[in-house]
Amino acid sequence: MSGADDAPDDLPDEFGQIARLYRPLTRGAPEAFDLLDDAAAIPSRPGFDLVITKDAMVEGVHFLAGEAPDLIARKLLRVNLSDLAAKGAEPYGYFLAVAWPRDFDWPARQAFAAGLAADGEAFGLALLGGDTVSTPGPLTLSLTMLGWVPAGRMIRRAGARPGDLVMVSGTIGDGWLGLAAARGELPDPDGYLAGRYRLPSPRLDLREVLAAQASAAADVSDGLVADARHIARASGVRLRLELERLPLSDAARAWSNGAAGLAALASGGDDYEIVCTGPSPIPGLTVIGDVVAGEGVEVRAAGALVDVGAGGWRHL
Template structure:
């Protein structure tokens, strides 16, 4: 993990020392990490497996509110990357970290970030293999490149859905969007469940084997169920119809929905809000529905995405988070 030479607050020796203190323990002794004392790492091969690589970044004020606790940012960073691996049917094993510390981040904040990352690396059995630290005049920015193994030729792509397949989604939908509103104080969240779902999504690594066996296409729900299902439809060259009144809801989300004056508008908000980090996938018509999945639509010939409520087509607008 190589420090920047443009660090205004500490000498190179001090920065190397901080990396050794904060991040070297996160390698868990992985041989290819070389104790973070080199400019690169070595990833060993695994016969019969493909290496799956994904990368997500978080920017303060864009992907999380300004002033968010550093340990929560670190944990969310890891989890959103693991969500991508989960949707591909991959088994995670390592990652490369990049952090741009703003001036306001002192030693305690940097240590707290490392502590949060350490807790989740340990919880998910993953090693830190390397990365980079720099300083910035702008907002706090961090990214992770996550690595995972999948049996050779078995990665589940967005492309692969076929007419006749069923569309399924894991967990519950809409908690991420409502959680952000709760964090911002826009809606009540007396038990803190919605805020927790937004801050600490849980990657669906538990579905790995089921997805490998039964899914024809898959994506993680980061931009919103509508947007990510649309990505699958476009990649597969098919039409996907989503029944928004069938999406699974948590208790807090269902309670929120009951209090909304416009059911259609509220369901569209839940299905387009993003930050759920569940999995949307397509299943063969003759495949059993794995536990933890809810059928929310179907695949047919054609193109694009159709959303309906009670059998009536509704317009979801742009459908979710748009990048740039």
């Protein structure tokens, strides 16, 4: 793992930071070489494919400025784990790149590493390598996550077929409402909504049932409609969604008001649930529509078409 050489004078040097912050996060994985090399060596696992996904987060864009460093670290891991969950993959390890602002001091960096350690232990992840640099801009993070699936069994966005059902896990809209709550724009007396935004729960519990029964899947990060559209595009089909069938938390149900409110919840991001298709209902998921011949996503409420625009977050 490489390091920056222009950190503030009161911080340990690059190798000291690596040794103290990151070496413990390898959890003794021999393929990481104690982060003393510039590369890791990943052994093959007979009968399995290595699944690789990557997400980046920027302060002020993907998390609020001034957020607790340990929560930032844990969210970074979890949004990548959500991608593995949608692929039906078993988490394995990760590579990390961090661009530190000069005002991100040593206690803040220690707290960030502590967040990685907590979720690394919880999800059985080893840090395998990466890079640290400094930046005059906001805190910028990039993480590459690795996981294993039985050979040829990764669940793709392609695979949905006419006649399939469209299903979703958990509840929809809480992450989007949680951002408003975290900004103080929405009442959140018990902190539930802000918690859903700050610390999502990747649906790794669904890996086995998805692998057995889903024809296509994606995690709901950009917004339910937008991520359903990704499946439609990759599969060459049309997904029809019924807003009245959305699974909602009590908080989201109280906020929503008619078709416009439901459409907003279905277009919000940061839920990190799973939207998938399959030929029959999957236990633990809610059926919200079906798959037909055609293209794109069709959204209805009370039988009428609803225009949801982009249906979610646009990265560029």
